Amino acid sequence: MIYSKNSSINVKNKNNYKLAKKLKSIGKRVVLDFYKFLEKSKILKIYEKILEESIDKDNLPKHIAIIMDGNRRTAEIYGKDRYYGHYLGAEKVREVLKWARELGIKVVTLYAFSTENFNRPKEEVNKLMELFEKKFYEIANDKEIHKYKVRVRAIGRIHLLPENVQRAIKYAEDKTKNYNNFFVNIAIAYGGQQEIIDAVKNIAWKVKIGEINPEDIDKELIDKHLYTADLEYPNPDLIIRTSGEERISNFLIWQSSYSELYFCDIYWPLFRRIDFLRAIREYQRRQRRFGR
Template sequence: MTLRSRVRTLVDGAYERVLRREIGDGPDHVAIIQDGNRRYARSRGDDADDGYHAGADTTERVLDWCGDLGVEELTLYAFSTENFERPADQQETLFDLLESKLREFADADRVHEQGVCIRALGDVDRLPERVREAVDYAEERTADYDDFTLNIALAYGGRHELLGAVRAVARDVADGALAVDDVGVAEVESRLYRRPVRDVDLIIRTGGDERTSNFLPWHANGNEAAAYFCSPYWPEFSKVDFLRSIRTYEAREESWRRTRAKRAAALVRALAADLDEARAVASRLRERLPGEANAADLDEALEAGGTGTGETAD
């Protein structure tokens, strides 16, 4: 290792410790778009296969980082529906890697020691038989675990997923199995792909592009998940980058809490102003309306308004 490399390692280690002290509990569910494997390989003069294998190594490290930080669910965008448009040789390379890694993860000691449940999300039936068999093997080997969930998005497309759910709802309504008035969030969710356990809190994309690429629109965009975009290619993604993404998530959550608190305070002030105005009007009316009974009615109405229930307080 060169002097420069040693210095860089020391600096990164110190920065990791600083970042770790800055963040708290972090998100429960992180989703990652692993972009830049081929560009990483080209930048080093390597074949695309080398980039994919380097990216797989990063995936293993991220699993360890999630365990260290208490993340309970991780979803990786491993193969999108758009990937079917790639040249056949590139697809075969990805299929080979997916098959080998699924089986490797399913047999890994740390997966069983850490109670990792592996699940595939997507139109898995479109994949080659050998990949489908690897999916079944990984899911069966880890089905009884619930300490950590690893979702592998395969043949996945968010728009296609939502379209399939809508069509399924429409068929059930047409068949009379479901009433239109009963269509709600639960009805749609039950017709999505084998879905994540929980909504996405943080979505990360590597490789420099700032877009979510049709990834988990229901569970991420629908939950207003925080998004973190970074320039390193996926094989270069480091723990410092991961900790920065967690810090971004927590800063956003804190911003949301402040915004909600400000809105609540503004609402209270608005209600208080309206109540003051009502009291002033009642005071003027009390002077103009004869009799104790009318004054009592006004006082009762003001008291009910102060409780915010529309009824007198007990």
């Protein structure tokens, strides 16, 4: 057997990495258990009530967009596969939409699946597509959706999705197309840069055939050629990202020019009403300048 000092170091590094990963997982479980303890106690409910009373109902964001990050890491905490995390994330959507609607928010846009997400392992993507199909049909037949007149729309390169998912999306959109009390937009197969590219191509074609003069191209014209052109309040007032990452990841990059950004450490499936209220409280503390 040939002894290699470097190989010995590599083994130690691997062992240290495994140990660190295990300790990190244990630490997350401790935090998770602590959250559960708080939720069962009255402490969190009292704090939630105080937070809600601090919210100015006359200064709410009309449109909140959410980057739902942390599904896979939540699954890791529970020792489950990635699909379990995505399932928990999908279930959380129902709760958050209820909080938003009850508070008086008019529009919520959810970043569900980016164009880059197609590069994930095939099995994970296939499972996600199955989940999307199921959830769009559930939305379309949800009594709460119809009771509160919620309109559901999908934005993105929908043609890239499997046909069964496209059918489910169309079904949900058709079933809710006449509602206007509350708007839910699902960004799926969506990429902000690609959205702008598609808009530019569309405008360039119209210039070529003489439908548009180059001198007429301005911000308003580009707005009309984005995926969000037909949406109520297309520009988000507030963007929330969960999981502790501090970037917008190619999400609504044109529409978010003057959006307020709020980042929180908690993973999306573990997102609580107090986290939602904190985001709105922070939004109300800021002075929006709109470039002035």
